[in-house]
Amino acid sequence: MTSMAYNNEELRELYRELILDHARSPRHFGKLTDATHSAEGINPLCGDKLKMYFRIDADDCISDACFEGSGCAISVASASLLTDTVIGLKTEDALKYFSALVGRLAGRQDAENNNADADINLGKLRALEGVKEFPSRVKCATLAWHALNSAIRHDAKPATTE
């Protein structure tokens, strides 16, 4: 890997290699035909639109996840990382990742959730932490996760970041 000529730590943190990789080659991209749960995530401000699909088995385990739609590198990478993360998880554990990540990035989730999920190891989701320096982009990074939350809770309306 050649060293990048731009000398900007914050931008490099935002567009880490892992993020760019997932943005360019999103995992589990497409429609899940046997989905049991799905939800749209819409960022009305910028027009990002993702649809998240999940197959949740009788034992509450997420056995598959897919997504389709369009968005910026951050929102697509986040959705891709989400699918990688939640497949194989119980829904309650997936929701813990949701609140831990949203809390970490936005720094405004309720304290109780934050504390309860503070011990969650975000693993490669930590690659998304670069958005903390870019407040206008936090919504991009959390869009798919809000949709996950809606899908599991069976909300009828699309999730928005507003």
Place this chain on the structure above:
Amino acid sequence: MSQASLTNAADAQVDIANCRGDFPALSQEINGHPIAFLDSAASSQQPSAVIDAIREYQRHDHANVHRGVYTLSHRATEAYEGARDRIGAFINAASRSEVVYTSGTTESINLVAQSFCRPSLKPGDRILITHLEHHSNIVPWQLVCEQTGAELLIAPINQRGEVELDALIKLLDDNIKMLAVAHVSNALGTILPLPQIITEAHSREIPVLIDGAQAVPHLPVDVQELDCDFYSFSAHKMFGPTGTGILYGKETLLDKMPPYQGGGDMILEVKFAGTTYNDLPYKFEAGTPNISGAIGLGAAVDYLRPLGMERVSRYEHELLTFLTERLSAIDGIRLIGTAEHKASVQSFLLDDIHPHDLGTILDHEGVAVRTGHHCAMPVMDFYGIPGTARASLALYNNKDDIDALVEGLGKAKEIFSA
């Protein structure tokens, strides 16, 4: 003194290239770079003359207008009504009765939809707009169509982002009760051929509303020469404050329209048995108006008038040509909006980099551009894209701003090709 001689006199005095210094917001650095503000189509910066006029009014002259007999109310009324006269002269309205203060272009268009169109629209009637309109020249018509059973028709555009004039003219028939079009497209920069469009519409007795929000800060606008029936624009896109705008309407039409809202100031006499409405333009100005906004808009007009809008237009056109040339030279650029006649706006995409990512990286370099759908989602659908990055110019921009943009795009390419 006529406008022509004012302009000539100013030619010798004011160099537009020096105007930047009049705008305090443009002297700052953003993320360590001199600000390159290329988002005036969303909202323009304000010169000291506007900021000071509002401040002076707030500090010394504030009172309600048209009400008090005391000195302050008199001063506020003079300033508020004086601004109306100068704004009217700026667009060459025939009389001050034709210059209605609103909260902006959006309210101006809603006013016409509800007050001019709604009372007479019926099922089978149609309203015609074009495919390149801003949401504020789409949704008010959708609303009034829902309310009346009328239908909204859309005149098509071509790949360059120009309205298909022949197709538009073909759609003009007896069922069309209003033609509402932009003067300049906010997403594409296209200047519409208004003289032709208006002549064609009028030959079929169809009234025409112009959304002039993106035109007034960039082009000479003469509503009498255009012969449009309504013309709407916003102060904050022409170096004035937010929350203020104008609806110009021909007096004969405004006269017949019922009030848009009821309240104080729009009445002559109120009795429970019935109310007599005030004269034009006050009939449409219910409640205490945005007095400081109107004064700010008046100051913006005072700022623009000696510069001469012909000269502003020439200066910006040269800059737009430079912008388009510089962008075109970038490998992987796709220009959106390549009409033959354009003003002040260039939308684009770069490689497969999403516009929001471009926006973030450019901001990091001190360059402010708008990214997204620009409140013109049907335009984005037309091109099959979720959005664009848009650089938009105003008289205070210069080639350095464009160089900064091009450099920032280079950085974006570097990051995304890593």
